[in-house]
Amino acid sequence: MSIAQDLMRQLEELAEENDIVRVDAVTVRAGVLAGIVPEALDMAFACLAEGTVAEGAELTLEIEPALAECRRCGHRFEPEIDAYLCERCGVADVTILQGRDIILSSLSCTQRGNGNDEDQRGP
């Protein structure tokens, strides 16, 4: 839920900066370790978007693989969510370089001044 709240906050900021009057679709890239449950994010987002520029927007979630770096030997590898063992030196002591992030990566939207929003009506 709080990830959906943070996402909405970012969307609202973007909407204001870019004169967006309506958001139709949102793409979020999340690391496999970010702990996102797609159905839960969908539902939370749909609820929070009600009454905002993003009401009814379609949310697409792209899951990205993780990247770990062994703190002992520097070896980089793709860990599993429950396996961080370095195959070179046999310890599980890694820095997660990638896989925890949740990134708002694109949106399809209507901007003010595009000719098809309410502000353009009138004489």
Place this chain on the structure above:
Amino acid sequence: MTKISVVRSVLKANDAVAEANRRRLEAAGIMVLNITSAPGSGKTALLEKTIPALAPALRSAVVVGDLQTTRDAERLGGLAVEVSQINTEGGCHLQATQVADALDTLALKDLGLLFIENVGNMVCPASYDLGEHLRVVLLSVPEGPDKVAKYPTIFQPADVILINKMDLAGPLEFSDEIVMADLARINTRAPVFRVSARTGEGLEAWYDWIREQHRARFGS
């Protein structure tokens, strides 16, 4: 319709505040420990023992997060430390801004440690940096030995792991072999302390570890 490409970290706002918290506390010579566990693992009981044991050399403040009530803060307030209770009102974890607000209410002078007792939850707190230097994860004997395998994302970044309620290991036939075998895949860096916050068993090693970590950061 326009398609806009952006790269905005959804957690960016939290991370920026977390970094500011860390810098602010570091400047004051305060080491921050973020304590996470399932509800009822003994986070508050651990602090009730730890805080007086480390004083007066290391004086502590506590920021404690719960959905509701000030009961934990009342328990810890008896130990004459600075305590700030955050009620998340449904939120399942603390966020860096809540900690920043709490810091404004605490007298940070002459402190050596800040313990952040996170909301009891082994999922969401993993994603939120609060500005800590060290992540402490607790699991307790009655929860069973499968916690590490079931919640790897909280154990992977842990800097120290405590197995609490070891006084119940006998009656519950708890063996830490499964815990250690799972940690061998997930986190071999964090030291594991077997303790009982109730009886005091094993706590001396935990205290020594905290003192050592503080010394390593701030000297004596």
